[in-house]
Amino acid sequence: MSAIKVEGVSKVFAGAGGQSMLALSDVSLDIADGEFVVLLGPSGCGKTTLLRIIGQLESPTVGRVSLDHGTRSDGDRPLGFVFQEATLMPWRSAAANVALPLEMAGVGRRERTARVREMLELVGLPEAEGKHPHQLSGGMRQRVSIARALAHDPQVLLMDEPFGALDAQTRDMMNSELQRIWLENRKTVVFVTHSVSEAVFLADRIVMLGTKPGHIHSITEVTLPRPRTIDMTETAEFRHLAAELRRQIGAVQDPDNRSAVSA
Numbered sequence: 001m002s003a004i005k006v007e008g009v010s011k012v013f014a015g016a017g018g019q020s021m022l023a024l025s026d027v028s029l030d031i032a033d034g035e036f037v038v039l040l041g042p043s044g045c046g047k048t049t050l051l052r053i054i055g056q057l058e059s060p061t062v063g064r065v066s067l068d069h070g071t072r073s074d075g076d077r078p079l080g081f082v083f084q085e086a087t088l089m090p091w092r093s094a095a096a097n098v099a100l101p102l103e104m105a106g107v108g109r110r111e112r113t114a115r116v117r118e119m120l121e122l123v124g125l126p127e128a129e130g131k132h133p134h135q136l137s138g139g140m141r142q143r144v145s146i147a148r149a150l151a152h153d154p155q156v157l158l159m160d161e162p163f164g165a166l167d168a169q170t171r172d173m174m175n176s177e178l179q180r181i182w183l184e185n186r187k188t189v190v191f192v193t194h195s196v197s198e199a200v201f202l203a204d205r206i207v208m209l210g211t212k213p214g215h216i217h218s219i220t221e222v223t224l225p226r227p228r229t230i231d232m233t234e235t236a237e238f239r240h241l242a243a244e245l246r247r248q249i250g251a252v253q254d255p256d257n258r259s260a261v262s263a
């Protein structure tokens with residue numbers, strides 16, 4: 001059964017000067033439970049819009065998205081979000097930030113404390129419990145925001161360029177860490193990126209979106225064995241797949257916007 005089913009989704013935004021703008025056109029996609037799907041494509045192709053529609057932060061103009069709630073009751077939120085900025089509350093410690101969704105869900109103190117500890121351990125930051133966001137590096141802040149997103153045990157994790165603001169080395173490390181966390185947890189993940197190598201490293205399937213209007217251009221299965229290592233990015237298979245995806249991005253790119261492809 002699909003964890004996420006996107007059926008015939010189109011999105012129209014009201015543009016400047018009252019003109020409407022078709023951001024997504026007739027997008028359909030089935031995502032399996034526990035699958036890691038990456039949305040890739042040139043700037044402006046609608047990756048974030050599709051992610052926000054899946055996350056119910058935005059409604060589709062046409063079509064629908066269904067999320068399988070499994071055994072959960074209707075009131076439970078099956079979604080966790082991680083954005084490019086960690087969006088932690090600066091006045092709260094790392095532990096208190098991770099605890100926030102649990103507080104909001106009315107989870108009792110003892111269970112909350114245990115769960116927060118478990119999550120900070122999962123993301124490799126048990127010692128950061130009492131630290132405040134300004135005392136943490138960018139990579140550590142993103143780990144805390146991943147811990148926060150996982151705290152209420154969502155079935156689906158939605159990630160919008162979560163490592164886009166990190167330096168290349170930290171980003172490689174965070175990709176390895178995210179893979180480890182995902183292998184331990186097997187959440188369904190939808191992950192937006194501009195980076196072809198990040199997509200190939202992480203994905204079970206890469207959904208390439210094209211522009212004008214945003215649509216699904218291709219879907220590529222990545223069959224590289226797991227756990228994937230940074231060394232694997234140098235193999236012929238990895239490079240070949242990355243080159244093919246870069247070629248596709250070049251082909252679907254909006255001619256007015258040719259600068260936004262990254263490695």
Ligand SMILES: Nc1ncnc2c1ncn2[C@@H]1O[C@H](COP(=O)(O)OP(=O)(O)OP(=O)(O)O)[C@@H](O)[C@H]1O
Nearest residue numbers: 013014015023042043044045046047048049050194
């Ligand atoms: N709230 C909005 N109002 C009007 N237009 C919007 C809105 N959100 C997105 N758009 C437009 O919809 C299109 C798709 O935007 P979106 O941010 O989803 O693309 P993207 O692929 O995520 O881009 P990037 O890779 O640059 O982040 C763009 O042309 C954008 O300007």
